[in-house]
Amino acid sequence: MSNHDLILSVPAPARPWRERLGSAMPLLVLGPSLVASFVYVFVFTGWTLYISLSNSSLLPTYGFVGLDNYASLWANRRWNIAYNNLFLFSGFYIVGSMAVGLLLAILIDQRVRGEAAWRTIFLYPLAVSFIVTGTVWSWLYNPVDGIQALVRGFGWTSFSFALASDRHYAIYAVIITGVWQASGFAMALFLAGLRSVDQDLIKAAQIDGASTFRIYRKVLLPTIAPIFLAVAVIQIQFAIKTFDLVAALTKGGPGISTTFPAIYVYDLMFQRGQIGEGAAAAIMMLAALAVVLVPYSFWVVWRRRKEAGHG
Amino acid sequence: MSTLTIRSLRKNFGAVEVLKGIDLEAQNGEFIALVGPSGCGKSTLLAMIAGLESVTSGEIRIDGRLVNSVAPKDRDIAMVFQSYALYPTMTVRENITFGMESRRVPKPQQDEAVKRVAAFLQIEPLLGRKPGQLSGGQRQRVAMGRALVRDPKLFLFDEPLSNLDAKLRVDMRTEIKKLHNRVGKTTVYVTHDQVEAMTLASRIAVMHQGEVQQFDEPATIYNRPANMFVAGFMGSPAMNFLPAELSQEGGRPSVALQSADGKTASLPIVQALASDTPRQLILGIRPEHIYRFDPDLARRKPGIAQIDAVVELVEPTGAETMAVLRLGGKEITGRFDPDGTPRMGETVTLGIDMARACLFDPTTQRLI
Structure with missing residues (x-):
């Protein structure tokens, strides 16, 4: 009998309830939110998926109709415009806010005077809700009392700025507003990244004879590449669930030109009583998100493994 | 042929006087160690020699040329940093060629130089790797490779061994000494470790509170310290x-x-x-x-x-x-x-x- 066995054979004294409560405490505290997250995320997602395959109309019913809801969804022109808008908006919104954010971050990184003030100014739009942003920008875009009226008031009477009221360009008005709102956030992350880079790298590159442009392009930006990805992933989920910004800014119009999937889902489910088709549209949104996020999370896991492998 | 001459060099950060009139000189091929406790100004002095910090007053001459306001890249120097400062996203080869790339050195010449330096430092098997995949000692070698490949007038070392563990530090110290013996370049080496200074340098400048306390050969510094600070700082246990x-x-x-x-x-x-x-x-x-x-x-x-x-x-x-x-x-x-x-x-x-x-x-x- 080894020492190890000897220790194990000693009967464990009954643990006082206090100690038991102590060890159960993390589970008790986390329990409710774990259950809630599980129910809201997985159970409701599953339920939505199920309803999307059912003949539900005003209330959930469970007559199985297969992919009928999806078929009628994709036959609808408004949904196609919404889904197109989603990709158009997401693409421009993400690239635009990252480009503007990066530019701002690089400019602020030049040790400008009053840096904290600039940072606050550029970050501030993030503190404003999409509803407020949408409302304010809808005033700015409004030809009667917005930017157009202001410039005409200066005397340039032929000036025309009616982006939001033109059905071909209204989506760009939404994009510009979205970029305005989100680029401060991108800037904050990029700036934090640039500042976290070892300053010796910059000195080494200076001694190596690299220009400032080359230092950013070859040394700094590649070093903060993971931040680009993080920003993109955060922005993409904002983009896909875009609802309140559009609701406040253009209300999906003019006509149906700025309809977004989220608006469409809301419409089907709560205005027109077509819960089955609404659920199908919601599942399509989930699919759009999954196309991006699933590879990303696989990549993150793969990278973590690789790093762990190298110790 | 390259010398370094520093005359009554001063540096202020705002109202704080960090360097208070430094005089130093390095003959061709000399190994100068700047040693002192943290905050004595030794790293600032090195950064000024490199051109990374501006000069408040006084002069720095490399090979007789006044370089006070010359950009780092035009001083013909190479520097090894405490953190190694290897570009994390580039391979070892790209790290070594980055400087030549910036200076538009033709490709065949670059390959030639990389081959020479890699053989010299025995880092050929590492050329395709990224810095993150190297051990501390290997990173140190690559950092030296990046400095060596340029064939500069002046080598600057900023506490290059302080991130290594005790045993590796002793090994790399020997390596640096060998390297200097073979290359024979004028070198300025900053350290807080008096043993490194004693073993490596041909002359040591002991610094304290922004002043050079004594600038002499190691044996003189050790046996005839100019003042109580030098006597107490050099030697372990202390005098x-x-x-x-x-x-x-x-x-x-x-x-x-x-x-x-x-x-x-x-x-x-x-x-x-x-x-x-x-x-x-x-x-x-x-x-x-x-x-x-x-x-x-x-x-x-x-x-x-x-x-x-x-x-x-x-x-x-x-x-x-x-x-x-x-x-x-x-x-x-x-x-x-x-x-x-x-x-x-x-x-x-x-x-x-x-x-x-x-x-x-x-x-x-x-x-x-």
Whole structure:
């Protein structure tokens, strides 16, 4: 009998309830939110998926109709415009806010005077809700009392700025507003990244004879590449669930030109009583998100493994 | 052929004076170590030589050319950083060629240079790897490779070994010494480790509070430190300082010290003293110049003085044993052979090698 066995054979004294409560405490505290997250995320997602395959109309019913809801969804022109808008908006919104954010971050990184003030100014739009942003920008875009009226008031009477009221360009008005709102956030992350880079790298590159442009392009930006990805992933989920910004800014119009999937889902489910088709549209949104996020999370896991492998 | 000359160089950060008139020079092929405690300005001085910090006043000349306002890239220098500063997203090869790439050196010439340096530092198998996949010692080599490939006028090292573990540090120290012997480039090396400075440098500048305290060869710095700061900083364990009074003993000058038994012992001074020597002195004795007294030793070494002391603490390190002794109301450290180690609590008769002792003026702290 080894020492190890000897220790194990000693009967464990009954643990006082206090100690038991102590060890159960993390589970008790986390329990409710774990259950809630599980129910809201997985159970409701599953339920939505199920309803999307059912003949539900005003209330959930469970007559199985297969992919009928999806078929009628994709036959609808408004949904196609919404889904197109989603990709158009997401693409421009993400690239635009990252480009503007990066530019701002690089400019602020030049040790400008009053840096904290600039940072606050550029970050501030993030503190404003999409509803407020949408409302304010809808005033700015409004030809009667917005930017157009202001410039005409200066005397340039032929000036025309009616982006939001033109059905071909209204989506760009939404994009510009979205970029305005989100680029401060991108800037904050990029700036934090640039500042976290070892300053010796910059000195080494200076001694190596690299220009400032080359230092950013070859040394700094590649070093903060993971931040680009993080920003993109955060922005993409904002983009896909875009609802309140559009609701406040253009209300999906003019006509149906700025309809977004989220608006469409809301419409089907709560205005027109077509819960089955609404659920199908919601599942399509989930699919759009999954196309991006699933590879990303696989990549993150793969990278973590690789790093762990190298110790 | 390349030299470095620094004349009354000053640096202010706002109201704070970081460097207060530095004079230094490095002959062609010399290895200069800048050593001092943190905050002494040594790294700032190096950054100024590199051109990464501006000059407040004074001048820096490389090969006689005034470079005060020359950009780092045009100074023809190479630098190895404490953090190595390897570009994390580039392979070792790209790290080494980045400088040549920036200077638009033709591709075949680049390949040639990389091959030469990689063979020289034995890093050929690492060329395709990223810095994150290298060990500390390998990164150190690559950082040196990046410096070497340029064949610059001046090599600058900013505490290159302080991120390595103790054993590797000793190995890399030897490597750097070998490297310098083979390449023979003028080098300025910043370190806070006095052992590195002693082993590597042809001349050492000991810095403290923005001033060069002493700039001389290692042996001189060690044996004849210019002041108490240098004496205390160089050497481990540090030099012992004992306040003592100057007196005459049988017509020869000596210093009086309180012995363990309460009596005053007088230690004869070997060196010649100037007439204006103050009566109150600081006697500086290095731990290795304290022996257990025996008549044999006194015969072999002239200038051994006897004094009794109580052993307070014994610290064996293996190769030698440090003993903390109480002498003249102060604690001093002696370095003993493990065979003759004194025991704790014992009263030993010490033989102090007065020929190697240093005397300091307590007011100016300068060597007498």
